[in-house]
Amino acid sequence: MTTLTVSGTGTMVADRPVLPASVPGLHLRHRAGGFVAHITASEFAFSTVRGLTVSALTAYGAGQATADTAEWLVSELLGNAVRACGDHVPLVVEVYVTGRTVQVNVHDPAADLLPHRSAVAMDSDNAESGRGLGLLDMLAPGWDVVSSPVGKQIRCQIDAR
DSSP states (O other), X not given: OEEEEOTTTOOXXXXXXXXXXXXXXXXXXXXXXXXXXXXXXXXXXXXXXXHHHHHHHHXXXXXHHHHHHHHHHHHHHHHHHHHHHOTTOEEEEEEEXXXXXXXXXXXXXXXXXXXXXXXXXXXXXXXXXXXXXXXXXXXXXXOEEEEETTEEEEEEEEEOO
16 A cells, blocks of 8 residues: 655545556556556456456455455456457456445447347356356446447446445
8 A cells, every 4th residue: 555645735645555567568547446457458467457456446445245246347347358359459447436336347449349148048057158247237237338439338336335
């Protein structure tokens, strides 16, 4: 954690987690209650963002279960973006606490490729994929997709308890 002060006043503003240094394919910035990650899809970037999701949210007061749920949401949305857009796609991930909720947003450049549900039953023992949007519905009811300057943004909100 880093303590920030207002320049010249000595007044504490906030404690916030230290972000990993930016490297090619991973650019991180603080935002109120969380972080923004500009990434190129890769195992390294995904792993870093998933870990940071948990540590940043708990640092900003979200409970462990909420942070774990947000980590799952980030992982699912990143995986969906790669399936839709291909390897090495540029993505923007926002994760932050807003009062009593946690917001998870993932931007990708494919405005025309909207999420769609498969015909796989949630309780199917034989299916290897296709349950993600059903789980998203259960964990973040009311999630939505909106146009964004870089394509589309999928937004999820969960309780911060």
